Amino acid sequence: MYTIQTNASGTRSMEISEKHLETIEKYALFRQLIDSNGIIDESVLDKLKLNVRSLIASMEENSKDLLDLCIDVIYHNNMKAYGLHQLILLYIKWEKEKEEKEEKAEESNS
Known part of the structure; x- marks a missing residue:
């Protein structure tokens, strides 16, 4: 379980689970989300919400993981x-740590 800060003053935070990060990865939710200017503002959050809603609407199979990510x-x-922005930074860090673990596992198997 990870905790991210959700406002600049640090008075609000949110718990992010491994399952949430795996869902973001599974559906590639951050791919091409941010414009070339690199700024994450409310319009980027709105774009993410619309992308997720569209995904859920178009899915035929169970999308419980995606629904949980939305709610939580x-x-x-x-x-x-x-x-x-903090969630994206956490996701990047999580991806990097995951890759390092996989590399170490491959090295130990060799």
């Missing part, structure tokens, strides 16, 4: 642009 994180009352 994306549509959470504390989620604002600052929180999304």
